[in-house]
Amino acid sequence: MRVSTRFSDSVHILAFIEVYSKTKLTSETIASSIETSPVVVRRLMGVLREAGLIDTKKGSAEPKLSRPTNEITLLDVYLAVEGDRQLFTLDTSTNPECIVGGNIQKVLGSYYEDAKMAALRKFNNVTLQDIIETILVEQKQKEQRQLNK
Amino acid sequence: MRVSTRFSDSVHILAFIEVYSKTKLTSETIASSIETSPVVVRRLMGVLREAGLIDTKKGSAEPKLSRPTNEITLLDVYLAVEGDRQLFTLDTSTNPECIVGGNIQKVLGSYYEDAKMAALRKFNNVTLQDIIETILVEQKQKEQRQLNK
DNA sequence: CTTTCATGTAACTTTTTAAGTAACAGGTAT
């Protein structure tokens, strides 16, 4: 398949809404930062709205975060857009008559779960505030490097 | 895109080779346990061979593990088939002129790396021997449940 | 030594999933 960038783009949208909260936040504007189409942005924002992460009003370009940035974690965003889709993909059609084929799904699946959980725990410890603050620090460094030239 | 089951299928192949080491191990036989085509199996086995996990001989249906099962980890298999592909996908085309678009890749990317590393560390602690022993225990439980009916 | 069977590999097709595009009904606001 085409690799999904929905998680990545959703974090982008949330960070953008916060960083540019003083400006006009049309799906067009946000799309130009992500370099995608406005429809893709509106679709993702629909998902984020349903997950209770943002508030939007039809017809009006004023999306707002539903909670402070330090109360939104990467895990919240991940779960909003990916749900409980498996992270490592099990082959779910294996021969049940075979010792290996008949048991590997359950066995491998549980190790996959452990690994996924380890990753999601990391995401639960990172907030949107962390992301934004780090972005702003990176930006200042970048500007300083420009000046030093 | 279609979701890849290569990691899953590769573990399947390795476990199958060990569990059924006394039988004739054609790509056809292995494929019937995975419920896929022999070509897919041969392709994956090619990858596993290049990664030094199995030894095969052209024309002869006698694949062998290159190392004992307790010296092959899920991480070895994962790296063999997935390489260092990103686990969580960054959107790599964002607007560099924007504060968010210009920095989010680096920032999010590093959190993605942390999460991926946490997952891979789990995989590095699980050996093929663990997988096989657990499969065999599951199988015995299954057989016992049959008898109790 | 030839027949049978298997591997390794290339080329092509199909399937799947998400992104991109077009269109539009219905709010919002000046």
Added chain:
DNA sequence: ATACCTGTTACTTAAAAAGTTACATGAAAG
């Protein structure tokens, strides 16, 4: 009332992996 924007549907395109076909070449048994 006019201009703009969202939310949503339907359709098209793109990308990646799996499935399929085909075949050259090696192995091994009679």
